[in-house]
Amino acid sequence: MKAAVLRALDQPLKLEDVKIPVPGPEEVLIQVMACGMDAADMMILSGFGYVPKLPHVLGHETAGIITAVGDQVTDFNPGDRVAVYNYFYCGKCVYCRVHREQLCIHMSGILGILERPGGHAEYTVALAHQLVRVPENVAWHDAAVCCDAGITAFHAVDRGGVRLGETVLVIGIGGVGSMVTQICKASGTRVIVAVLDEERGRRALEMGADHILYSRHVNVPEAVRELTAGLGADCVIDVVGVEETFTYGMDTLRRGGRLVLIGYTPERYPLKGEQLDQNELNIIGTRGGRLSDLNGIVRLVAEGRIKSVVTDLFPLEEANEALAFLRSGRALGRVVLLTPSGRKAMGR
Numbered sequence: 001m002k003a004a005v006l007r008a009l010d011q012p013l014k015l016e017d018v019k020i021p022v023p024g025p026e027e028v029l030i031q032v033m034a035c036g037m038d039a040a041d042m043m044i045l046s047g048f049g050y051v052p053k054l055p056h057v058l059g060h061e062t063a064g065i066i067t068a069v070g071d072q073v074t075d076f077n078p079g080d081r082v083a084v085y086n087y088f089y090c091g092k093c094v095y096c097r098v099h100r101e102q103l104c105i106h107m108s109g110i111l112g113i114l115e116r117p118g119g120h121a122e123y124t125v126a127l128a129h130q131l132v133r134v135p136e137n138v139a140w141h142d143a144a145v146c147c148d149a150g151i152t153a154f155h156a157v158d159r160g161g162v163r164l165g166e167t168v169l170v171i172g173i174g175g176v177g178s179m180v181t182q183i184c185k186a187s188g189t190r191v192i193v194a195v196l197d198e199e200r201g202r203r204a205l206e207m208g209a210d211h212i213l214y215s216r217h218v219n220v221p222e223a224v225r226e227l228t229a230g231l232g233a234d235c236v237i238d239v240v241g242v243e244e245t246f247t248y249g250m251d252t253l254r255r256g257g258r259l260v261l262i263g264y265t266p267e268r269y270p271l272k273g274e275q276l277d278q279n280e281l282n283i284i285g286t287r288g289g290r291l292s293d294l295n296g297i298v299r300l301v302a303e304g305r306i307k308s309v310v311t312d313l314f315p316l317e318e319a320n321e322a323l324a325f326l327r328s329g330r331a332l333g334r335v336v337l338l339t340p341s342g343r344k345a346m347g348r
């Protein structure tokens, strides 16, 4: 099979012929149709964050069709359409038992990120208990991005305890921000989106945002207070997570408000204890999502309640071109690679 292989950090991926993997007793073999590519892939390529053993195959937004199942697999069959939950969770530890699989302490890998080769290939392998069924009406590229952009957004909105009638400030409108905006709207909240430029402002409006703030030109906390009778936002969901956004995100919260941090950098954030305590603010971390969050976002997409956040498709064979496009900063939404089978299935 063809795979885009990472042989050395900071070097182009190599399109190689490699052996089709063989699934273990509890695993399935998946013919990949579509797999996203995002900032996490760029981070891994440059050696920041997760450091996989090389050679490695990236790809942590994978959707496809099961072609073989291990002896002990009973819930899935060849021909099933699936999206892959990235965490190879144990199913038995204290976190798995309460269905917080992304916090599993005996994880044996993360698809396309650590230990396990991902979906930038024609086939990949996952444990059967990592799979979520994908209805026929969901396009392959949309199913793929549920596995990271979608699940991350769904879980973050849940972590933020976002409720009907509240006002949420979303900072950043790439793939994840687009998903967060739509999920908040589907939850009956008013959504204000902070963006850098007009192109992204238009994008946020397309995703259903009620108000756009250009963070280079306005004082975001003041502007949000003007829109909320002087109170501030009930919840801020910071998809960017740099010092500047953290600071204005905190300053935007109303008393008792919640700040959910999705994005982050290696730096520490400046935290004012007085501001935190006197206003009873909450800072909430979020990691990917639970298996149930992946089910949730696939369901919302299948019901037609979430518009596609995929803006650019590339053939698997042009993985390096897709990377260059991502690095250029021109991607307004999610970038997805299609395998030859995926292109055929989608008539492209």
Ligand SMILES: [Zn+2]
Binding pocket: 089, 090, 091, 092, 093, 094, 095, 096, 097, 103, 104, 105, 106, 107
């Ligand atoms: Zn576990």
